[in-house]
Amino acid sequence: PIFITSLVSIVGALVMLLFLEIWVGILGLFIMFILVLWIPRLAKINDKLYSKLNNRLENEVYLIEKNKIEHLEKHYKFTTKLRILISNREAFGYFCVGISATAFWIGIWDYGNTRL
Numbered sequence: 001p002i003f004i005t006s007l008v009s010i011v012g013a014l015v016m017l018l019f020l021e022i023w024v025g026i027l028g029l030f031i032m033f034i035l036v037l038w039i040p041r042l043a044k045i046n047d048k049l050y051s052k053l054n055n056r057l058e059n060e061v062y063l064i065e066k067n068k069i070e071h072l073e074k075h076y077k078f079t080t081k082l083r084i085l086i087s088n089r090e091a092f093g094y095f096c097v098g099i100s101a102t103a104f105w106i107g108i109w110d111y112g113n114t115r116l
Contacts, residue, residue, distance in 0.1 A: 027107040031100045038096070046089055053082045 014032065018025030056079050063071050
């Protein structure tokens with residue numbers, strides 16, 4: 001329900017922009033097109049990283065029961081690397097959203113200044 005509501009809100013806002021300010025609406029459609037092409041790839045890589053992390057965490061009990069410090073150190077170093085990769089990807093996603101929002105607002109501002 002939340003996804004559908006968000007999708008309807010975004011599409012509705014873009015349709016209103018197309019009617020009110022055609023060039024701003026086209027810029028919004030262009031940015032949305034880029035994000036829609038990029039999201040499936042991002043989700044696939046994130047799912048793969050989370051799957052690896054979950055598999056390692058599920059095997060954690062087995063490694064602790066082994067009582068070998070080498071295995072535990074290797075396990076915790078690997079899970080740390082996975083968590084850092086996941087965190088970096090999430091930060092990059094927020095960065096890209098911020099850049100696209102900035103590009104959109106610069107486009108609106110530039111369009112507004114040329115109309116005056």
